[in-house]
Amino acid sequence: MSYTIQAQTRTEIGKGSSRRLRHAGQVPGVIYGPGREAIAIVFAHKDIINAQADEGFYTEELTIVLEGKEVQVRVQDMQRHVFKPMIEHVDFKFA
Template sequence: MPEAIFNLDAEVRTDLGKGASRRLRHADKVPAILYGADKEPVALTLAHNKVFQAQEFEAFYSHVLTLNIGGEKVEALVKDMQRHPYKPKIMHLDFLRVDATHTVTTNVPLHFINEEKAPSIKTQGGHAEHHIADIEISCLPANLPEFIEVDLMDVELGQTLHLSDLKLPEGVSSVELAKGEGHDVAVVTVKAAKGGAAEDAEEETTEE
């Protein structure tokens, strides 16, 4: 993965408003805002082609980026991205300043592994039903993972994995789980194929 995608040049902009943003987009620039860390928000512009190349990498959304703003290097996370409804164009970016000594809260993607090798799927005819694609985590910037793995190898037919079943890296906690047991949401379920032997047996049991 090119390290360059985590370094983006940005310029401070003083020309604000919808008209200014429209002019920037016509000039292949992306308007952005940088906020957080108890500092004043700063309006920025970035080269559209650089941002577009970077956002094609999954890690762009969960990795600490470096913004080069007039010679100053600022570490930040992408907190929001607005896209054009049908053109391959990024309309606006929100960046959150990162302080190495303060925890950050952000969403990271889930990577489901061993889905094709799991006996419940490979030999027992089950299929994985993904309930969520990412989770919200809290950690220090240095501990921020690019993704969280969800291993399906030992998941049995009819079994559901919840947030509490995930193995989070050291120093990383789930924001939802911190709210209490009622927030232990389902992540993935291995379900029997419709009309499969397992489902037929279940129906017979129900009828009895």
């Protein structure tokens, strides 16, 4: 199954900014990899909450549409809320 996530680059970095994003239904994340600059991103929580329940989400390549460009990534790490069904942060690695 192919997964596509619409995302935007994130300019505000930090704990306060990330909290504001989460309260607005957004998930902060980062895309990184060897020899490439890390990209801070943000995307809608609703775009990922159902997809992450499938095992293929963690093993297959995902497509992130970032400012009109498609970027192939894999999930590296995901931080979840302790008791709420919420995702707090996702690390992606360039595929």
